[in-house]
Amino acid sequence: MNYVIIGNSAAAIGCVEGIRKVDTEGSITIISNEKYHTYSRPLISYLIYEKTDEERMKYRPDSFYEDNNVCAMLGETVTKIDAEKKTVYLESGKKVPYDKLLNATGSKPFVPPMEGLDSVENKFTFMSLDDAKALNAAINEESRVLIVGAGLIGLKCAEGIQNKVKSITVVDLADRILPSILDNDGSDIMKKHIEEYGVEFILSDSVAKFNNSVAELKSGKTVEYDIVVVAVGVRPNVELIKDAGGEVNRGIKTDERCRTSLEDVYAAGDCSESYDITVNQERILALLPNAYMQGECAGINMAGGDAVYNKAIPMNAIGFFGLHIITAGSYDGEEYVKSTENSYKKLVAKDGVLKGYILIGDIERAGIYTRMIRERISLDDIDFELIKEKPQLMAFSLKSRKKDLGGVSE
Amino acid sequence: MKRVYVNEEWCLGCHLCEYNCAFANSDLDDMTKLKGVKINPRIKIEENNSINFAVSCRHCDDPICVKSCITGALSVNDGVICIDNEKCVGCYTCVLACPFGAVMPTEDGHGVAQKCELCTKNSNKTPACVEGCPNRAIVFEER
Numbered sequence: 001m002n003y004v005i006i007g008n009s010a011a012a013i014g015c016v017e018g019i020r021k022v023d024t025e026g027s028i029t030i031i032s033n034e035k036y037h038t039y040s041r042p043l044i045s046y047l048i049y050e051k052t053d054e055e056r057m058k059y060r061p062d063s064f065y066e067d068n069n070v071c072a073m074l075g076e077t078v079t080k081i082d083a084e085k086k087t088v089y090l091e092s093g094k095k096v097p098y099d100k101l102l103n104a105t106g107s108k109p110f111v112p113p114m115e116g117l118d119s120v121e122n123k124f125t126f127m128s129l130d131d132a133k134a135l136n137a138a139i140n141e142e143s144r145v146l147i148v149g150a151g152l153i154g155l156k157c158a159e160g161i162q163n164k165v166k167s168i169t170v171v172d173l174a175d176r177i178l179p180s181i182l183d184n185d186g187s188d189i190m191k192k193h194i195e196e197y198g199v200e201f202i203l204s205d206s207v208a209k210f211n212n213s214v215a216e217l218k219s220g221k222t223v224e225y226d227i228v229v230v231a232v233g234v235r236p237n238v239e240l241i242k243d244a245g246g247e248v249n250r251g252i253k254t255d256e257r258c259r260t261s262l263e264d265v266y267a268a269g270d271c272s273e274s275y276d277i278t279v280n281q282e283r284i285l286a287l288l289p290n291a292y293m294q295g296e297c298a299g300i301n302m303a304g305g306d307a308v309y310n311k312a313i314p315m316n317a318i319g320f321f322g323l324h325i326i327t328a329g330s331y332d333g334e335e336y337v338k339s340t341e342n343s344y345k346k347l348v349a350k351d352g353v354l355k356g357y358i359l360i361g362d363i364e365r366a367g368i369y370t371r372m373i374r375e376r377i378s379l380d381d382i383d384f385e386l387i388k389e390k391p392q393l394m395a396f397s398l399k400s401r402k403k404d405l406g407g408v409s410e
Numbered sequence: 411m412k413r414v415y416v417n418e419e420w421c422l423g424c425h426l427c428e429y430n431c432a433f434a435n436s437d438l439d440d441m442t443k444l445k446g447v448k449i450n451p452r453i454k455i456e457e458n459n460s461i462n463f464a465v466s467c468r469h470c471d472d473p474i475c476v477k478s479c480i481t482g483a484l485s486v487n488d489g490v491i492c493i494d495n496e497k498c499v500g501c502y503t504c505v506l507a508c509p510f511g512a513v514m515p516t517e518d519g520h521g522v523a524q525k526c527e528l529c530t531k532n533s534n535k536t537p538a539c540v541e542g543c544p545n546r547a548i549v550f551e552e553r
Contacts, residue, residue, distance in 0.1 A: 014477070042480045046499045051521075052481070056497050059482045289478035289503060296477065317506040322521075326506045363502060365511025367475075375509075386458070391511055393465060394456045398418070404510060405416035405463060407553035 001026035003302055004088060004096055006078050006240065007104030008032035009041055010288045011269030011295035013060055015102045016068050018299020018307070026303065028070045029096060031088070035075040036129055037062065042288060044132035045160030054129075081244040083262040100264050100302040103252065104295060105237035107270040107286060111230050114148075116210035123228040126157040138227055139165050146215055146225035148207060150177040152318060154231035158199050159320050168199045169223045171215070175204045181316050181327045185337075186358050189344055193323045236271040236284055249273060251284040256308045258298035266302060268294035274312035278330040278355050278373060285314055311374045317363070326366040329356030329373045336388055347388065352379050354387075365391040411489040412550050414453075414528070414537055416463050421547035423462030427453050427539035431466075434529055434538035450517040452526040453539045453548075464548050466539065467491060467512040467526040475525075478507040483523075490528050498522040 003019055005012045008030050016028055043057040065072045077091040087097045109125035117123065124135045135157075139145065143165040147154045150172035158168050170177075176187035177194070191201060202221060209216045215223045236251040247253040247261035251273040254260055260267045269291035273282040293309055300307035315328035333350030343361030347354060347369070354372040368391035371377070386395035393401055402408040431451035433441040453466035469491050476484045476491060483497035484504060500521035504513040513525045528550075529537045540550040 010480075040481050042501070043499060051499050052497070057481065061482075288480045289474075289507060292477050315506055317501050317503040319501065324502055324515075326502065328506065363505055364514060365508075366502075366506050367504075367508035367513070368511045370506055371509035392456055393463075393510065394458045394461065401416075401418060401463065404468065405418070405465065407413065407415050 001303065002097065002099045003028045003102070003299075004098035004100075005030045005102045005104060006032075006081075006088065007102070007106060007269065008034060008036075008038050008072070008074065009104065009106060009269065010059065010291040011104035011106075011298075012102065013038055013064075014292035014295025014297075015104065015266075015268065015299035015302070016064075016070055018296035018301075018305075019303045020068055020299075022300055022303035022305040028068065029073060029098075030065070030070055031073045031076050031078055031090070031096065033075065033077040034128065034130070037074075038064065039129055040288075041128065042156075044126065044129060045156040047129075047132055048136050048160035049163065057129075078240060081240050081262075081265070083244045083246070083265055086264065098264075101266065102295070102298050102302065103241055103260070103265065103267040103271060104269045104291075105240060105271045107234040107236045109153075109230065110233045110235045112232060114207050114210065117228075117230075119212075120210050120228050122226060123230065126153050126229055126231050127234070132160075135161070135227070135229065136164075142166050143226045144224055145169070145227045145229065146171065146207075146223050147229045147231060148172075149229075149231035149233070150174065150201060150203065151180060151231065151233065152178065152316070153234075154229065155194065155320060156318070157229055157231060158194070159197075162197055162199065162321075165227075169202060169225070170199060171202045171205055171207060171217065171223065173204070173206045177201065177203070178325075181314075181318075181325065182358060183331060183346065185339070186325070186344055186346070186360055189339075189360055190320060190323065190325065194320050197321045234270065234286060236286075238271055241265070241267060241271075249282065253282070254294075256310045257301045258294050258309060259301070266298040268298045275310065276312055276314060276330070277310070277376070278313050279332075285312055287315060289315065313370075313373055315370060317366075323361060324363045326359045326363045327357065328366075328370045329354070331356045331358070338388075349379060353377065354379065368392065411469070412552055413469055414466055414526070414540060415549050415551065415553055416465075417547050417549065418461070418463040419547075420545045421455075421462040421464065422545055423455055423457045424544065425455055426542050426544065427451075427464050427548060428455060430538040430542035431526075434532050434534045448517075450514070450524075451539075452512075452514070452524055454514075464539065465510055465512055467508075468510055469526075469528070474507045474509065475504040475513055478503050487530075490530055491525065492527050492531070493523060493525055495522050 080089040252267040270286040297309040348356040428451040432449035
């Protein structure tokens, strides 16, 4: 069997490990337009503030490709998939035939049209190792940095560069920060915390025009800058599948075995959609754990095994300047909220199960909540008063604990 | 593979496992030096009225913490789920993912995660929590 994987990040690595669970013999080829050994993309902000380095941010050991008998074609760009001929075509002119193909092409930064952006000399996006290296080389202690976008990427970038630059201003059209994972109260807590580190926010506003180191905002405010980082969002890389005739919604449409509509072609990671069980909808869950698990599921199925990925939920663990956030699921339902000076907790229940939660500050044992969402554990089977107090196995039945902790299968 | 299993009905809630864990994973030469120290063991007792039990890593066959780890710091070595503190950046995605609440932040200011590694990385060789349990409420065996 001849497996080809387009991509070299979490979904691709998950696929290799999935294939090798079932098939230790077949040939695996990874094709990536980046020249690097597989690395962890979310670590680029940690790289800038030197909590990691290029060696340690490798997602798998140096021997990974050799250990798994993978041919890694790095620095090669795929231009076309021919699903009839079962061949991928590369920019370099090479052709690579496959029996089973995984499209793990990820996403790219979305840069909306903004007047004058073309004339900005020092503008960056913040997705890849090369992006981080370029930004790191451009900043110095005199830099005034304007970040467009107060989402996960923009604020991780702010944290990464904070002690290396003179000032950081974050502008976002939304009225709160981190809107994809937090509610209003949670956003307020994080905003105040991040502001303590000198980051300035201008919300409900946007750049009307970049004009010679001055950004003129819609509100009439102005922000002086030397460096602009555009972090308004990402778009899935769906073109190869779309051009090959595969079904694409916002992301590449896949079934619970991670198959696309094209025969013997699978998709996983930020380019694809998953079925979010907390809202019963297909959506892009651009999260590293999700990418790995989709990739692994695809790999097992590509190799003739039997795997389904049917427990996808949004989930994020992220911290800014020492204050940690863990969130999962969706927030439509009955709420239980508890906040103290240093922490915030919201649990959301609907249809007799936990649907989502937000924890800020005190994040210990959050996975017990995540498990309740993922496993759709009926609230009738647990002691909800105990669960509200803190995540604990005490809230579960003795039978459940015997299984979890005592290794009793039934 | 041998794992730490819990016999909840025998647990006295004495917290000795927590102290033995903290000591085995410390640089201290004498356990009495833990007196007055706020310990952060990798095994933790839950207690409520007369029910007590210890919780530590289950070393799952299909570990979601390892799959979720964004850095590759978590890996499986001969069935033991290990953490590489050099790679870990303390994002706590493992805390988000572990269904048992058995992976936790360290409290030494380095901002990384810690978990039970069955005493494979300290001088104890077999789990210190089990050796010191007075009532066989935790055992190290195949099940």
